[in-house]
Amino acid sequence: MERFHLPFILYAVVGLFSSAPATIARGVRLVSNAAGTLEEGDAISSRHLFENGQHLVGEAQSYGYMSNYELEEAMKKFSKRCVHISSVYSIGKSVNGFPLLVMEISDKPGQEEAEPAFKFIGNVHGDEPVGRELLMRLANWLCSTYKKDPLATLIVNNVHLHILPSMNPDGFAMRRRGNANNVDLNRDFPDQFYPMNDVMGLRQPETKAIMRWMEERHFTASASLHGGALVANYPWDGALDGRYPIYGGMQDWNYINRGCFELTLEISDEKWPKAVELQTLFEHNRMSMLNLVASVVKTGIHGRIFSSDNGGPLPASVMIKGIDYVVNASMTFGDYHRILVPGESYEAQSGIDLYFTYQVAKSSKKFYESIFITVQDEVSTSSSDVLWHGILATVKLGSTALVLRE
Numbered sequence: 001m002e003r004f005h006l007p008f009i010l011y012a013v014v015g016l017f018s019s020a021p022a023t024i025a026r027g028v029r030l031v032s033n034a035a036g037t038l039e040e041g042d043a044i045s046s047r048h049l050f051e052n053g054q055h056l057v058g059e060a061q062s063y064g065y066m067s068n069y070e071l072e073e074a075m076k077k078f079s080k081r082c083v084h085i086s087s088v089y090s091i092g093k094s095v096n097g098f099p100l101l102v103m104e105i106s107d108k109p110g111q112e113e114a115e116p117a118f119k120f121i122g123n124v125h126g127d128e129p130v131g132r133e134l135l136m137r138l139a140n141w142l143c144s145t146y147k148k149d150p151l152a153t154l155i156v157n158n159v160h161l162h163i164l165p166s167m168n169p170d171g172f173a174m175r176r177r178g179n180a181n182n183v184d185l186n187r188d189f190p191d192q193f194y195p196m197n198d199v200m201g202l203r204q205p206e207t208k209a210i211m212r213w214m215e216e217r218h219f220t221a222s223a224s225l226h227g228g229a230l231v232a233n234y235p236w237d238g239a240l241d242g243r244y245p246i247y248g249g250m251q252d253w254n255y256i257n258r259g260c261f262e263l264t265l266e267i268s269d270e271k272w273p274k275a276v277e278l279q280t281l282f283e284h285n286r287m288s289m290l291n292l293v294a295s296v297v298k299t300g301i302h303g304r305i306f307s308s309d310n311g312g313p314l315p316a317s318v319m320i321k322g323i324d325y326v327v328n329a330s331m332t333f334g335d336y337h338r339i340l341v342p343g344e345s346y347e348a349q350s351g352i353d354l355y356f357t358y359q360v361a362k363s364s365k366k367f368y369e370s371i372f373i374t375v376q377d378e379v380s381t382s383s384s385d386v387l388w389h390g391i392l393a394t395v396k397l398g399s400t401a402l403v404l405r406e
Contacts, residue, residue: 064275065129066136068098068169074136075101075165082143085109085156091164092209095180098169100209103139105161114304114335116220116296119162120289121210124186124224124250126171126178130268130281131225135165137282138289151290158297162217167206167224179204186224186264189253210250214258218330220296220337221261222254223289227273231266259327261339263292300340301348305329321347 066074079088087109090099104110120138122131142161145152155161166172170180178184181204188207203211235255254260267285305316313334317326320338329336340346 064278065133065272068166068173071132071136071165071169072099072101075103078103078136078139078143082139085143085146086139091213092205094168094170095205096170096173098173100164100167100169100206102213103163103165105139105142105156105163106159107157109160112332113160114330114333115158115160116302116337117160117162117217118293118296119164119219119222121164121167121222121224121250123166123168123172125184125226126168126174126176128177128227128271129166129172130227130271130273130278132165132172133278134225134267134282134285134289135163137279138286139163141286151287151294154297155290155293159293161293162219167210179206186250187248189248189250190257191248192252192256211253214254214260218332219254219258219260221292221339223263223265223292224250226264226266227268228271229266230269231264233264233266235262295339296337299342300338301346302335302337304334305336306334318348 075088079086082105085105085107087104088101089104089110090101092100094100106113106115120131120135122135123129124131142152142156146156147153168179168185171178171185174180176182183204185204185206188204189211233251235252249264251262251264254262268281273281301318305314305318306312307314313329313331315331316329316334316336318329318336318338319326320340327336327338338348
């Protein structure tokens with residue numbers, strides 16, 4: 001079986017991101033197995049939180065992979081070597097106390113900017129460690145090629161990239177799918193079909209850490225790396241024909257609750273490929289991972305919505321006509337980032353809620369304005385000011401900014 005090359009699906013995936021409605025539906029799960037289909041026995045009728053009786057990986061298969069301690073040390077060394085473009089921080093701990101460390105890569109690490117943020121998560125399942133190894137290689141490649149390679153430079157200068165190599169260090173140490181409590185973390189998130197499961201206290205520590213992380217940071221897009229199949233899974237989880245239903249998945253939770261476009265990518269047809277194959281797998285997937293991150297800058301519309309009175313951000317949103325999905329501007333800088341397919345024309349509509357406080361009552365007034373934009377492959381620096389019924393918009397090809405005139 002040929003290795004998985006993401007470039008062949010990247011353009012299609014961006015198209016799916018750009019047009020996916022925020023309604024309850026199920027996306028196609030593309031499975032490349034020996035038969036090309038799922039067997040009937042693969043159907044899952046419940047959440048399958050507990051993976052009893054699962055196959056455990058032997059020490060021989062894990063030989064050559066970094067241990068949790070080695071991974072932690074590698075991340076700390078990376079941060080020291082690449083201190084000018086990186087920082088390492090923790091979002092929490094696993095059941096057994098391993099820190100869930102994240103590497104942030106940016107020309108201004110640790111600082112908030114009006115730039116899109118992208119996150120990679122690896123090792124969601126303990127017995128799928130390919131992602132943790134490839135993500136460390138990706139971080140080191142960006143550090144080594146920054147200001148030498150145009151794509152690396154574009155990413156570092158224009159994106160805040162956050163990399164969590166291992167979401168499930170306990171499962172990795174035990175060589176099994178679930179965490180230390182034997183819970184499948186990719187079935188542990190609140191689900192639109194299980195509204196009663198939104199209680200934070202019911203979640204595993206690793207799941208809680210991800211949810212808090214998403215509350216603290218505004219991510220435009222993300223991807224989780226898995227192994228054991230060649231799959232590109234996009235919202236919504238599961239197969240259209242119902243043979244592989246997934247409930248409690250991280251991907252759908254990101255999309256529904258945080259407005260973050262997430263892909264679940266199975267990048268190796270083996271869960272534990274030989275360690276000598278890891279560098280080859282990285283080379284096969286490097287450009288795909290880089291282009292996926294760059295897509296949050298190179299495609300779509302980007303800008304800020306703020307008050308011309310004091311420059312402060314406004315509680316606003318951006319909508320694309322015909323797509324039932326809203327992107328909220330951040331409350332830190334008022335910036336928004338909406339992934340769209342290059343070369344297509346869209347009608348973007350901004351909604352701004354303004355509140356006026358009176359002595360007796362409070363009323364609100366909404367401004368809606370339509371902007372026609374042709375999305376380009378590259379962001380242009382040319383701009384012009386256009387006035388639409390009281391809203392002054394500085395429009396760029398591939399970028400917009402709306403300013404309310406008082």
